[in-house]
């Protein structure tokens with residue numbers, strides 16, 4: 306029992322698993338965030354492209370060896386399946402250049418992994434029909450290594466345990482099935498082939514999970530702001546880019562809100578940086594609680610946030626602003642409600658061609674809202690919404706600043 310516990314602890318430490326959530330993240334992608342799925346799809350597709358491009362050249366080139374060492378009709382028969390495999394690899398490489406998408410990446414990987422076992426099954430069938438000896442026999446035996454090469458290839462992809470089992474089971478079945486005829490004549494040979502394959506499979510699963518764990522920690526670190534837990538500006542830009550393209554492709558609206566907290570500097574100046582951090586964290590939490598599941602909240606800069614509202618037309622963006630204003634963004638240490646100046650932009654109503662212009666527009670409107678008195682939003686067609694607590698909040702914040710200035714002078 307002690308031995309098993311020690312094994313479990315060492316396995317979880319080497320995979321960096323310390324919580325049930327981290328274990329679940331390695332098992333399935335259900336809890337993976339959008340940046341992780343996108344990043345994983347991009348990595349998988351770029352690697353599928355790389356290997357398919359290499360195999361598309363190597364597989365037909367190997368015919369030269371077949372030509373030199375294998376008997377006449379056999380090498381020509383093999384050349385046919387080599388050419389068919391090369392065409393399949395070229396097709397997969399071409400598909401892998403498309404927009405990263407997790408489902409696409411999985412099917413491409415499944416395609417890449419199935420070409421070689423299929424090639425092996427067909428070539429094995431033909432090779433059995435010949436009485437090979439010497440170098441011919443050695444060349445023929447190299448074909449039996451193909452499934453091993455492919456299973457080792459799994460180590461190059463950051464996969465979940467569920468995906469690994471999905472990809473590995475058919476390959477294990479191929480090896481077991483092709484070893485069955487040997488069972489009658491040479492049991493030790495058949496058992497050692499299956500045993501060796503299972504060992505390589507075990508190492509491949511471990512290496513692939515390790516890669517996934519490392520990728521999860523790297524992407525999480527780069528994608529989520531440590532203070533607020535919101536998307537970082539970098540991950541937010543990726544999200545904006547994606548949502549903008551989706552909106553153009555589906556001809557659907559897309560709104561963004563650019564929020565800048567009002568008089569935030571005074572919180573830092575009067576109550577200290579830690580108090581400022583608490584205000585930021587609360588405001589971020591409130592924003593996250595108010596938006597829908599498919600919306601995204603980004604910490605754009607110090608006390609600036611961007612909310613992405615896919616499929617939201619200007620009137621729906623106003624609904625979200627009303628919800629934010631009524632739920633509030635928390636309280637300042639002096640008890641005044643935290644408010645923000647908000648600029649809105651929408652793809653169709655503003656007829657923008659790229660997300661950068663949309664951000665500039667929203668930023669400009671937010672700035673105008675600041676000048677016009679803060680605690681308000683300025684939307685498409687200059688539509689204005691006022692924070693219900695605007696007067697109280699501004700007055701209290703200004704009183705705090707005035708008291709602070711008097712205290713500093715005396």
Ligand SMILES: Nc1nc2c(ncn2[C@@H]2O[C@H](COP(=O)(O)OP(=O)(O)OP(=O)(O)O)[C@@H](O)[C@H]2O)c(=O)[nH]1
Pocket residue numbers: 532565566567568569570571573577578579580581582585606607608675679
């Ligand atoms: N506590 C804390 N403060 C931050 C952080 N990032 C930026 N800030 C502060 O945010 C403040 C930004 O203030 P300003 O944009 O100059 O102005 P403001 O007081 O918000 O006033 P208006 O925007 O004009 O309403 C600066 O004092 C920054 O130091 C952070 O992570 N934590």
